[in-house]
Amino acid sequence: MSSIFSKRFDTNLRVAAVAVIVTLGGAGAVLGYLLHPKQLDTGYTPMQPVPYSHKLHAGNLGMDCLYCHTTVVKANYAAVPATEVCMNCHVRVREKSPKLQVVRDSYASGQPIPWVKVHRLPDYVYFNHQAHVGSGVSCVSCHGRVDQMVEVRQVQPLSMAWCLECHRNPAANIRPVEYVTKLDWKPEGDPAELGMKLMQAKGIKPPDNCSSCHR
Ligand code: HEC
Ligand code: HEC
Ligand code: HEC
Ligand code: HEC
Numbered sequence: 416m417s418s419i420f421s422k423r424f425d426t427n428l429r430v431a432a433v434a435v436i437v438t439l440g441g442a443g444a445v446l447g448y449l450l451h452p453k454q455l456d457t458g459y460t461p462m463q464p465v466p467y468s469h470k471l472h473a474g475n476l477g478m479d480c481l482y483c484h485t486t487v488v489k490a491n492y493a494a495v496p497a498t499e500v501c502m503n504c505h506v507r508v509r510e511k512s513p514k515l516q517v518v519r520d521s522y523a524s525g526q527p528i529p530w531v532k533v534h535r536l537p538d539y540v541y542f543n544h545q546a547h548v549g550s551g552v553s554c555v556s557c558h559g560r561v562d563q564m565v566e567v568r569q570v571q572p573l574s575m576a577w578c579l580e581c582h583r584n585p586a587a588n589i590r591p592v593e594y595v596t597k598l599d600w601k602p603e604g605d606p607a608e609l610g611m612k613l614m615q616a617k618g619i620k621p622p623d624n625c626s627s628c629h630r
């Protein structure tokens with residue numbers, strides 16, 4: 416994608432440059448290019464230092480996402496849990512398992528487990544979990560059925576086109592806030608109809624101007 420710009424351009428400049436072109440008009444081609452839904456890192460599944468399984472913990476054991484990802488609803492980030500959270504159970508459960516050696520070492524030393532990040536937006540994109548989760552967008556809309564994944568993988572492209580596709584027509588992705596972490600939840604009727612009602616009631620209107628995501 417960056418081939419249309421010189422590498423010397425800093426990305427903020429590029430965003431500004433495209434904004435200017437868009438404002439001036441003759442932007443069809445540039446925008447069309449930017450909006451082409453390419454499959455970025457879909458499928459990305461890095462090796463993790465511990466064979467931790469969401470399928471086991473969130474699926475079979477039924478643990479709520481927020482037990483470990485407490486900050487998603489409060490802050491603009493969704494950090495992975497501290498080792499202490501694992502040790503709430505693993506001081507007693509499978510306390511000698513070799514698969515948990517890295518966890519025990521981390522607990523003893525105080526050094527965090529070096530989890531490898533799966534999803535990552537470029538630095539010039541502003542993203543906020545709370546704004547989404549608090550409006551009733553479920554984790555499943557962006558991360559898929561994590562509760563069925565042994566290893567977390569990226570299922571959505573996280574491209575600009577992908578963000579905008581939902582921002583322009585979010586209704587089918589809006590549910591009552593109490594179900595955002597119930598990944599298998601389905602409404603009785605048409606999801607878009609319920610979503611539309613919730614959007615009207617709460618005045619939900621996702622932004623599509625450049626400066627909302629590029630600040
Ligand atoms: C017992 C704690 C625990 C629970 C419960 C849990 N997670 Fe996680 N989650 C982790 C850990 C540890 C990682 C980092 C290792 C990994 O990626 O597997 C992680 C990573 C993730 C990632 C990838 C983050 C990245 O690096 O980009 C996503 C997305 C995620 N979790 C979503 C969920 C969702 C959705 C739920 C509820 C269905 C959930 N998690 C429940 C502990 C938990
Ligand atoms: C609420 C309790 C609980 C929490 C919190 C918890 N686990 Fe577990 N974990 C379990 C149970 C129960 C099992 C399954 C034990 C079995 O199969 O008998 C398990 C199994 C595992 C296993 C497989 C062990 C083996 O020998 O097969 C790993 C690895 C693991 N957990 C990692 C983690 C990590 C990392 C965290 C923190 C992010 C975590 N767990 C948090 C309850 C928990
Ligand atoms: C609107 C889409 C969207 C929704 C809804 C969403 N996420 Fe995310 N999530 C993302 C994106 C995009 C990133 C990468 C953010 C970045 O790199 O700045 C991410 C990153 C993460 C990470 C890694 C953060 C880190 O600090 O390493 C975790 C964990 C996570 N999400 C969990 C969740 C959970 C749990 C939910 C539901 C309660 C959820 N997400 C809902 C899009 C979403
Ligand atoms: C599945 C639907 C969906 C996807 C995908 C999505 N969003 Fe959103 N976004 C929303 C909704 C709904 C809101 C809330 C609007 C409101 O409350 O008025 C929102 C709000 C926002 C806001 C405004 C938040 C604030 O604090 O002002 C930003 C910025 C944003 N999204 C960025 C992104 C980015 C960047 C991506 C892609 C990486 C993305 N969104 C993907 C649905 C989505």
Ligand code: HEC
Pocket residue numbers: 416417426429430433434437449455536537540573574575578579582622623624625626627628629
């Ligand atoms: C809803 C959020 C959102 C909005 C609104 C948005 N962008 Fe983006 N933009 C993104 C995301 C996410 C990426 C990163 C995609 C990727 O990783 O390839 C991006 C990437 C870019 C890039 C970098 C392309 C590259 O490869 O270097 C440019 C330039 C850009 N946007 C310009 C714009 C302009 C101009 C507007 C207004 C017309 C705009 N954006 C509106 C989310 C958004």
